[in-house]
Amino acid sequence: MRGLAALVRDLAVRTPDSRERGVDLWRALAICLVVFGHWFVVAVTYRDGRLAGYNALDLLRWMDPVTWLFQVMPIFFLVGGYAAGASMASHRASGGDGVGWVLKRTDRLLRPATALFLVLPLVSLAAMAAGVNSQLVGHAAWLASIPLWFLLAYLVLMLLTPLLHALHRRAGLAVPGVMVLLVAIADLLRRGLHVPVVGLSTYLLAWMAIYQLGFCWRDGLLRLSTGKALAVVAGGLVALVGLTVVGPYPVAMVGHNTAPPTLALMTLAITQIALILALTPAANRWLRRTGPWRVVVAVNAVILTVFLWHMTAAAIAAALLYPTGVLRQPPPQSAAWVLWRAPWIAACVLALVVLVALFARIELRVTRLRSVERDLWRDGATVGGSVAVVAGLLLVAVAGPGYHGPTGLPWRGVLLYLCGAAVLRVARRRSAPASW
Numbered sequence: 001m002r003g004l005a006a007l008v009r010d011l012a013v014r015t016p017d018s019r020e021r022g023v024d025l026w027r028a029l030a031i032c033l034v035v036f037g038h039w040f041v042v043a044v045t046y047r048d049g050r051l052a053g054y055n056a057l058d059l060l061r062w063m064d065p066v067t068w069l070f071q072v073m074p075i076f077f078l079v080g081g082y083a084a085g086a087s088m089a090s091h092r093a094s095g096g097d098g099v100g101w102v103l104k105r106t107d108r109l110l111r112p113a114t115a116l117f118l119v120l121p122l123v124s125l126a127a128m129a130a131g132v133n134s135q136l137v138g139h140a141a142w143l144a145s146i147p148l149w150f151l152l153a154y155l156v157l158m159l160l161t162p163l164l165h166a167l168h169r170r171a172g173l174a175v176p177g178v179m180v181l182l183v184a185i186a187d188l189l190r191r192g193l194h195v196p197v198v199g200l201s202t203y204l205l206a207w208m209a210i211y212q213l214g215f216c217w218r219d220g221l222l223r224l225s226t227g228k229a230l231a232v233v234a235g236g237l238v239a240l241v242g243l244t245v246v247g248p249y250p251v252a253m254v255g256h257n258t259a260p261p262t263l264a265l266m267t268l269a270i271t272q273i274a275l276i277l278a279l280t281p282a283a284n285r286w287l288r289r290t291g292p293w294r295v296v297v298a299v300n301a302v303i304l305t306v307f308l309w310h311m312t313a314a315a316i317a318a319a320l321l322y323p324t325g326v327l328r329q330p331p332p333q334s335a336a337w338v339l340w341r342a343p344w345i346a347a348c349v350l351a352l353v354v355l356v357a358l359f360a361r362i363e364l365r366v367t368r369l370r371s372v373e374r375d376l377w378r379d380g381a382t383v384g385g386s387v388a389v390v391a392g393l394l395l396v397a398v399a400g401p402g403y404h405g406p407t408g409l410p411w412r413g414v415l416l417y418l419c420g421a422a423v424l425r426v427a428r429r430r431s432a433p434a435s436w
Contacts, residue, residue, distance in 0.1 A: 004360060008298045012290065021287035021296070022280035023079050028299035030075040035310045037070035038146070039348045040341055042314055043332050046322040051136050053143070053318065056332045057254060064252040068240070071253035073150065074210050074269035075276065080154060081214020088165045098162025099379050102386070103428050105158055110389065112304045112363045113151055114421050117392075117414055120144055120312075124408030134403045140319065141408025142401040144312040151308070152393040156204065157211050159386050164208065168215040176216065179209035184263045191248065199260045206261030210269050222277060229278035236271030243267060302360040306352065309359060313351035321347055381427040388420025 015021070041063075043056040057063055084105070091101045120141055127137050157164070167175050183202050190199035216222050224232070244251045249264035257265045287293045299306070321327045327344060330336035395413030404410045 004298070004301060004364065007364065008294055008301060011301070012294045012297050015293070015297075020082075020280070020284065021293065022276075022283035023082050024296050024300050025283050025287060026075050026276055026280075027079045027083075028296050028303065030072040030079070031303050031307050032299065033070050033072045034076075035306065035352075036345065038311060039314055039345050042143075042318075043337075044318045044322050044327075044344075045329055049323075050133070051318060051322060052139065056337075057252065059332050064250070067251075067253040068268060071258070071265070071268065072272070073207075073258075074265075074272055076150075077154070077157070077207050077210040078214045078217065078269075078273055078276070080157070081211035082218045083214075084158065084161050084211070085165060085168070085215040085218040088161060099382050101162060102159055103378075103382060103424065105161070106155070106386075106424065107428060108363060109151070109155060109158065109304065110421050110424065111365065112308050112359065113148075114418070115359055115362050116144070116148075116308050116312075117409075117417055117421075120409055121407035121411075121414055125406050128406045134406075136319075137406075137408055138403035139401050140315040141404070142399070143315045144309075145396055145399075145409060146311045147308050148393055148397045152390065152397050153203070153207050155393065156390060157208060159390070160208075164212060165215060168212055168219075172219075173216055173221050176209040176212040179205050179212065180263075180266050183209070183261065183266055186260075187263045202260040202262070206266055206269075209266065210273075213273060217273075217277075222273070224274070224277050226278045226281070229274045232274035233271055233278065236267055236274060239267050240264065240271065302356055302363055305356050305360045305363045309355040310348070310352055313348050313355055316351045316355075317344070317347040375430065378427050378430055381423050385420040385423030385427060388416050388423065390420075392417025392420060 041056045041060075042053055043059075044051065044053045046052075057067070087105065088101055091104070124137050124141050128134065164175075182205050186198050186202050186205070189195040213222070243249045243264045247264075249262060250256045253265060253268055256262075287296060321344075322329070327347075328336070328340055330340060392413045392415070395416065396409050399410045399413065407414060
């Protein structure tokens with residue numbers, strides 16, 4: 001942690017004046033809201049020696065409008081597109097190719113994820129050997145693997161970025177516009193005409209549209225005055241009310257509006273983007289101050305570690321505090337349940353701090369890749385490794401709660417992911433200096 005503090009000070013001092021600091025703020029804020037939102041809605045029960053849990057949103061209907069504030073995944077995809085667009089433009093300008101960019105950008109993403117894929121099966125095996133109930137092991141492993149849903153979607157977009165950015169350079173704002181239209185058509189076919197399967201396309205189209213808007217923001221295609229941006233926010237809120245309160249979509253932006261993503265979620269995303277455009281100039285001025293900027297740099301330095309391990313922290317807190325009776329279990333509909341969220345979240349924070357201290361150095365390590373000429377072996381290994389990683393993540397993400405063997409996670413998914421990550425590491429080493 002002392003090394004992290006020194007790194008943060010160095011990064012904060014070396015930040016160029018031209019940097020759009022608001023982008024880093026929105027990324028940090030989005031992940032923090034997701035983490036605290038997940039912790040808040042996790043309802044844990046311990047009865048007759050069995051630890052279980054469920055999503056309190058299924059019972060707390062008064063929280064449906066609150067999800068409009070906490071459903072901030074669109075913001076993360078927006079700033080992800082902004083950062084990817086800036087990185088891709090710089091990489092192309094230096095003579096790099098798309099495969100080289102993919103190898104470079106997936107390095108930081110996959111290193112923390114690989115640690116999770118190695119640690120969870122080992123801990124599950126140890127727990128089973130110690131006689132822990134298999135149902136508890138399976139449920140804890142599933143809880144810890146929940147963040148992999150987001151990682152899967154984000155990784156797919158990152159792998160497609162060379163193609164998506166080329167499409168952006170040709171057509172600009174028309175690209176996300178067409179994608180939003182396709183989401184609306186898919187909604188009509190799925191909800192109105194009951195055409196099966198077609199709705200699955202929006203898992204990719206919706207997030208891809210927001211990612212493309214990040215490219216547009218970076219290239220100045222989303223310029224709006226503060227007044228016009230706030231007008232879009234107001235219009236977006238009116239449209240949201242029309243689509244949900246009056247129209248056929250659920251009010252909650254977690255659940256039916258995200259599985260798969262709907263036109264209502266896209267409307268929320270556009271509203272959030274307009275709000276960000278309105279607030280970013282003031283945020284940039286505020287982040288010129290040393291204190292706030294160092295906090296933002298610190299969060300972004302370990303942001304993947306925080307996100308990937310935050311549900312593991314919840315599993316640890318539940319296993320330690322509920323069987324011992326330290327935390328009570330009032331009914332979720334009661335005021336007492338809401339009040340007991342404070343010590344529960346505090347316990348999750350403490351567990352996460354320990355996990356970040358253990359694993360953050362994996363994310364902080366930097367691999368510098370050199371530009372190389374086209375290499376068919378490197379290109380083929382990158383494609384093959386990426387397919388294996390995505391397939392492994394998909395198998396784990398869709399497995400659901402339950403006992404999946406002594407490794408906790410589905411072993412086929414774990415093996416596919418680790419093999420793919422190993423192939424990508426070898427391909428990366430061919431493009432790296434002698435030392436890691």
